Amino acid sequence: MSAAEKMSRRDEMETLLPFYLNGSLEGAELEAVEEWLATDPAALAALGEAEAEFSGTAAANEAIRPPADALSRFARALDAQAGPARAPTGQSWLASLFGRVTAMPAGVAWAAAAALLALVLVQSFERPSGKGNDFEVAGAQDDLAKLPFALVKFKQDARMADIAAFLGQNGLKIAGGPTADGVFHLTIPAETSADYDRIVGLIAAQPFADAVIQGRKPVDGG
Amino acid sequence: MNAATETDRALVDRVAKGDRAAVRLLFMRHHARIYRFVARQTGSEMMADDIANEVFLELWKQAPSFEGRSEVSTWLLGIARFKALSMLRKKKEDWIDDDDAAQVPDSADTPEVVTMKEDKAAALRRFVDALPEEHRTVIDLAYYHGQSVTEIGEVLDIPVATVKTRMFYARKKLGEALKAAGYDRGWP
Numbered sequence: 001m002s003a004a005e006k007m008s009r010r011d012e013m014e015t016l017l018p019f020y021l022n023g024s025l026e027g028a029e030l031e032a033v034e035e036w037l038a039t040d041p042a043a044l045a046a047l048g049e050a051e052a053e054f055s056g057t058a059a060a061n062e063a064i065r066p067p068a069d070a071l072s073r074f075a076r077a078l079d080a081q082a083g084p085a086r087a088p089t090g091q092s093w094l095a096s097l098f099g100r101v102t103a104m105p106a107g108v109a110w111a112a113a114a115a116l117l118a119l120v121l122v123q124s125f126e127r128p129s130g131k132g133n134d135f136e137v138a139g140a141q142d143d144l145a146k147l148p149f150a151l152v153k154f155k156q157d158a159r160m161a162d163i164a165a166f167l168g169q170n171g172l173k174i175a176g177g178p179t180a181d182g183v184f185h186l187t188i189p190a191e192t193s194a195d196y197d198r199i200v201g202l203i204a205a206q207p208f209a210d211a212v213i214q215g216r217k218p219v220d221g222g
Numbered sequence: 223m224n225a226a227t228e229t230d231r232a233l234v235d236r237v238a239k240g241d242r243a244a245v246r247l248l249f250m251r252h253h254a255r256i257y258r259f260v261a262r263q264t265g266s267e268m269m270a271d272d273i274a275n276e277v278f279l280e281l282w283k284q285a286p287s288f289e290g291r292s293e294v295s296t297w298l299l300g301i302a303r304f305k306a307l308s309m310l311r312k313k314k315e316d317w318i319d320d321d322d323a324a325q326v327p328d329s330a331d332t333p334e335v336v337t338m339k340e341d342k343a344a345a346l347r348r349f350v351d352a353l354p355e356e357h358r359t360v361i362d363l364a365y366y367h368g369q370s371v372t373e374i375g376e377v378l379d380i381p382v383a384t385v386k387t388r389m390f391y392a393r394k395k396l397g398e399a400l401k402a403a404g405y406d407r408g409w410p
Binding site: 011014015016017018019021022023024025045046049050052053054055056057058059060061062064066067070071073074075077078079081082160161164174175176 | 228240242243245246247249250253254255257258261262267270271274275278279282342343346347349350351361362364365366368369370371373386389390393396397407
């Protein structure tokens with residue numbers, strides 16, 4: 001291989017490295033990059049440089065913070081465009097019950113939370129489609145209905161970017177919501193009840209969390 | 223499908239049937255990235271705010287015609303790109319000239335002094351920001367948005383070969399800027 005050919009190959013590999021790093025490379029191009037990384041002493045240094053670019057680009061993007069009230073403004077714009085929402089049925093009732101539960105003393109709240117959870121499950125059983133309601137119940141999909149979850153309300157001044165970052169870092173997923181009162185249904189990636197308690201405690205400790213009610217917990221040894 | 227991560231496509235199907243909760247979930251998943259993409263395209267967070275909102279209203283309207291040929295994220299970025307370009311045209315704002323934008327941002331400091339003031343990571347971030355728009359966009363789409371060569375071509379409506387050419391020159395310019403600042407990475 002001539003020097004010119006070698007340079008040309010390196011140019012091509014350098015061009016593909018960002019796509020190797022983001023996991024989108026496949027087929028012959030993926031094989032070529034892997035072979036280059038395995039055989040060219042300069043390749044690993046080049047990979048390190050691309051990784052630095054990756055970090056720098058992520059930092060530059062994440063320095064831009066979307067406004068905290070973006071979702072609520074969008075919801076209003078959507079309602080204006082799509083017309084008034086369907087008349088609330090169980091949703092508002094559920095949301096208001098959530099509000100009452102979170103205002104209770106802790107001991108009373110646990111009992112009420114259990115009742116609320118049961119009602120959510122009944123709703124999900126009776127309305128398996130989960131469509132047409134502002135509140136997405138756990139039974140919208142069969143698998144989802146089996147996952148550990150918690151009901152969470154975020155503070156009004158919470159920044160969406162902070163919430164999204166926290167959810168992403170902890171593998172939490174929004175499975176439903178928000179209701180008109182801002183209640184979200186989060187699935188909790190816990191395999192044991194201890195995991196579940198730790199994660200729910202972590203959510204509750206976040207400055208953007210207004211209230212958290214425990215939902216389904218994993219059954220230890222089950 | 224993992225139900226805990228109901229796919230974007232499944233959510234778009236729900237949106238197509240008029241499910242507002244589904245469009246709000248998609249908003250939660252994608253808004254920040256769309257907002258950042260437009261902010262970096264236009265240089266204006268005010269425009270980004272307006273356009274990102276419009277993108278999701280467009281999603282609401284166009285969901286029934288979404289054919290699933292591309293990922294939802296790619297589709298949304300394409301809508302955002304189109305809307306950003308339209309708004310910029312309306313405002314008669316010209317794209318940044320490549321030659322001007324390729325330079326390090328204005329500074330009275332020599333490269334050596336700048337180097338003393340910042341570490342390599344900070345320098346790199348500054349150089350990414352200073353890339354010409356067409357080069358910075360492919361860098362953003364690949365590194366931050368995780369888009370493939372083909373997907374970037376779809377978002378920007380350019381051939382795959384052009385995506386690769388822009389990526390090549392973008393990385394080459396970053397290498398040159400780093401070298402000028404005293405960080406020789408051996409390529410180009």
